[in-house]
Amino acid sequence: MSNTGVAAAGLQASSGVSRSGAAVFVSCLLCLAVCGCASWQAPTTIDDSSLRERAVTSTSREVQVSAAVFSAGDNQRYFSANLNDSGIQTIWVEIVNNSSQVLWLLRAGTDPDYFAPLEVAWPFHKKLARDRNNKVDAYFDSLTIASIIPAGETRSGILYTNPHRGIRVLNIDLLGQQSIIPFTLFPPVPGEVTGERVDELEQLIAASQANDYQDEAAFRKALEDLPCCATDAGSSADSGPLNMIFVGGLSDIGAALVRRDYRQLPQPLDKTQRVFGRSPDIVLRKAGQGGSAANWLRLWVAPLRYQGQLVVLVQAGRPVGGRFRAAADNKPLLHPDVDEIRSLVLQDLLYSGGLEKFGFVEGANTVTEAQLFNHPGEFSYYTDGLREVLFFITRPLGLADVEFLDWVPLLERRAAEAAAQNTNNKTDEQDRH
Amino acid sequence: MTPIDSLRAALLAVVMVSSLTGCASTGTLQGADTTDYKERLLTDADGAVRVSTSVLSASESLSIYGADLAKKGIQPVWIEVENHDDTTYWLLSPGLDPNFFPASEAADAFAPDIHSRTHREFDQHFQQLAFKNPVTPGSTVSGFILSNLDEGVKMVEVDLIASDKFKSFYFLTDVPGFRADYQEKEFEHSAYYAPDEILNYTDDAAFRAALEALPCCVSNKKGTRHGDPLNLVIVGGLEDAFPALVRRGWHPTEATYSGSVRKMITSVLSGERYRYSPVSPLYLYGRPQELALQRARNSIHQRNHLRLWLSPMTYHDKQVWVGQISRDIGTRLTIHSPYLTTHKIDPDVDEALMALIEDLAYSQFLYKIGLVKGVGAATRDAPRRNLTTDPYYTNGFRGVLFFEDHPTSLAEIEILPWEGEAGGFVEQANKRGAP
Incomplete structure (x- = not known):
């Protein structure tokens, strides 16, 4: 794939559209849906020039994909209401298929819980107004991008998705005949990200090229030497583990995570975690059912590469209480069993098709559960001190093709522990008899 | 008052009447549990x-x-x-x-x-x-x-x-202590068909023709009225197709008995997530679905439903399930269901079908996709209606999904050169000289 990474974002900053009228839009939406106090009219013409102007574009294997996230103004122009306020992020997408095969846009790869167009149209319906409702449906349908893109043709339109904040991690999987052409684009969410922030990330990515490891053993040593943990701003104390490392193109990492329903959803609390003197570059969350508390992945681009691939240092955590946390609790604490969430993320990503291999390296602090419990002020989590290293690829693999790396032999270590436990159990059993 | 509020108020009335008259049973059944x-x-x-x-x-x-x-x-x-x-x-x-x-x-x-x-x-x-x-x-x-x-x-x-x-x-x-609408049914042909009724297809063209010849739609119990379109065919069974569905979050529904209805009504009233809502029986081959599955999304108002019947066909000795997929976009009252509530389905049933196919592409076990005629087209301007009078329209194709019990990556899924939308797979395949 060409043109990957944040460079593909085109450095388009905020559209600067004010969101001050959000309450008005919501009122209007409800009014339209319920009392019909205003008659809804489809716009006679839709001007998509502003979307096209700020769209980010990527090209791969004779296919070009462009995308832009709707601003409040775009929503108003298209729908006379701001869908953002209903928890829907509208994305404009154009696919130019210059390949020789028909392609099928897999919307579940963009968002496993995306919204169907008529689902979005439903609140715009009015009671006992069949003709009018049919027109509403027809309008929403007409805006939607077609799933099937014939060879040599172009399709553009809208996808209705769950929101990402700041920079959208937009995965577009195009299924062909026994082939897949995956794209990951990073269109900014209007009004939510500054040009400086994107510049900074691009510079980090560019700077990492200077330290490109080719040798596996040297790379592994470099990973062990990366910071053990995050710190608070202005302190050097361990405030959170760095328990995973992602290696691969930013596009490939993004595709795998988005396919498993991770969304870029940074929160103010994330800024308290610092590595390399800065807050996380990207923060993804995966919510539990019903919008409950989410697991998080805080990502920092590391100042090194491996055979040209990006290396990203990751803090994987889940909030204490998880899905059972009180809704009013808006300051999620890291659950101390950080190895469990590390294992959970790996298991989840194995189903993304985007993992090629994984292994473990040293480098994090080792803290036992007893230490944590006996010194509650000193430690905030416990761990075996290992980091999981995940290698991502572009061409998806099946579950039977993932390679286990023989680095730190965690698997063997666990296996030996399990075997010992097994023997102990048998001995206990014999003793009982 | 929003439509949901109206619905909640109406349902609350139904619940109260049910409670007063005693026509609803008492919640979830607690059967005799085994001790070990x-x-x-x-x-x-x-x-x-x-x-x-x-x-x-x-x-x-x-x-x-x-x-x-x-x-x-x-x-x-x-x-x-x-x-x-x-x-x-x-x-x-x-x-x-x-x-x-x-x-x-x-x-x-x-x-x-x-x-x-x-x-x-x-x-x-x-x-x-x-x-x-x-x-x-x-x-x-x-x-x-x-x-x-x-x-x-x-x-x-x-x-x-x-x-x-x-x-x-x-x-x-x-699961001891509960009951489901298909709990005692078998998932084998022997439960429904004599051995000489089973027809095994090994020729793709003949199989395609057989799939096209299936009824367009489900029916009511008497077989006198058509309902939702039969827009899905699953080739596979317990070893391959169902694992794929489970990995993507599909699970069986609860029985359509009054306890579950009351729980659903409570769920609608409170807006809380309830993993189950009853799925009413629809009919094919003179019997209700063998299996009803659902995939809950964020609330009861956002669910996908899947009903499946085991057909008397096999394809290279694999089971062939015929089914119907729909997407809920709301819940509404109806007098056409004995349960008084029904799901407002997305009238664009092709959207729900495509969404299912696209989702199952990530299940590891889907290896081949085809589209065949047989449902019959219905336009938005002249929609057909299901048994609860919901309108639907379709391009008339049914999706055919083939599963195997070993992983197929996204990059290996085969698209059969069968039917499709204009400019779709048939045309493209013909251009390439494929059969």
Whole structure:
């Protein structure tokens, strides 16, 4: 794939559209849906020039994909209401298929819980107004991008998705005949990200090229030497583990995570975690059912590469209480069993098709559960001190093709522990008899 | 008042009337639980690996965990893996339930204060009961995976991974204490057909023709009225198709009896998530669906429903299921269902079909996709109506999904040169000179 990474974002900053009228839009939406106090009219013409102007574009294997996230103004122009306020992020997408095969846009790869167009149209319906409702449906349908893109043709339109904040991690999987052409684009969410922030990330990515490891053993040593943990701003104390490392193109990492329903959803609390003197570059969350508390992945681009691939240092955590946390609790604490969430993320990503291999390296602090419990002020989590290293690829693999790396032999270590436990159990059993 | 408020008010009235007249039964049925879950083990073997499983009832959970897991919507599934292979296997919990509960999260539910001794005791107890990877050569490992609560029947999918190796086991298990609309039915042809009624297809063209000749739609019980379109064909069964569905979050529905109806009504009223809502019976081959599945999204208002019938056809000896997929975009009152409520379905039924196909592309087991005629087209301007008078329109195609019991990556899925939209697969395939 060409043109990957944040460079593909085109450095388009905020559209600067004010969101001050959000309450008005919501009122209007409800009014339209319920009392019909205003008659809804489809716009006679839709001007998509502003979307096209700020769209980010990527090209791969004779296919070009462009995308832009709707601003409040775009929503108003298209729908006379701001869908953002209903928890829907509208994305404009154009696919130019210059390949020789028909392609099928897999919307579940963009968002496993995306919204169907008529689902979005439903609140715009009015009671006992069949003709009018049919027109509403027809309008929403007409805006939607077609799933099937014939060879040599172009399709553009809208996808209705769950929101990402700041920079959208937009995965577009195009299924062909026994082939897949995956794209990951990073269109900014209007009004939510500054040009400086994107510049900074691009510079980090560019700077990492200077330290490109080719040798596996040297790379592994470099990973062990990366910071053990995050710190608070202005302190050097361990405030959170760095328990995973992602290696691969930013596009490939993004595709795998988005396919498993991770969304870029940074929160103010994330800024308290610092590595390399800065807050996380990207923060993804995966919510539990019903919008409950989410697991998080805080990502920092590391100042090194491996055979040209990006290396990203990751803090994987889940909030204490998880899905059972009180809704009013808006300051999620890291659950101390950080190895469990590390294992959970790996298991989840194995189903993304985007993992090629994984292994473990040293480098994090080792803290036992007893230490944590006996010194509650000193430690905030416990761990075996290992980091999981995940290698991502572009061409998806099946579950039977993932390679286990023989680095730190965690698997063997666990296996030996399990075997010992097994023997102990048998001995206990014999003793009982 | 919003439409939902109106609906809630109307449903509240229905609930009150039901309560007063006693026409609703009392909530979830609590049957006689077996005392030992290991007495009802289901076991299967693949080569040198053997897997057994059993699902706990609510009272068994309470007894073993010392906490009312069912009340929190958690259901422990006991799994034992006997590994006589020469490689180490790891069990992947998301295969059993993409939204499973880690042991520590379940412990949090019963002892919210993470620093308390009670929390530590819960956590250690739950961790001790949990299934612990890995399963080394020659060893046997057993323990619980904490899944979302299923009532009636549970689909248990056990995915085991090793370096460059994979094994999959699938079980349909009864959950004691509940009942489901298909609990006692079989999933084999023998339950419905005589051996000479089964027709095995090995020729693609003949199979395609047979699929096109299927009825367009489901019917009512008497077979006098057409309902939703039969827009889905699944080639595969317990070993391959159902595991794929489980991995993508599909699970069986609860029975359509009044207890579940009342729970659904309560759910609509409160706006709370309820994993189940009743799926009313529709008819094909003169009988209601063998299996009704659903995939809940964020609320009861956002669900996808799937009904499946086992057909008298096989394709290269694999089962062929015929079905109907629809997407709810709301819930509404109706006088056309004895349950008084029904799902407002997305009238663009092709959208729901395409969404299912696209989603199952990520299931690992889907290896081939085709589209055939047979539903009959209906336009938006002249829609057809289902049995609860919901309009729907369609391009008239049914999706045909072929499954195998080993992983196929996204980059290996084959698209059959059958039917499709204008400019679609047939035309493209013809351009390439494909058959």
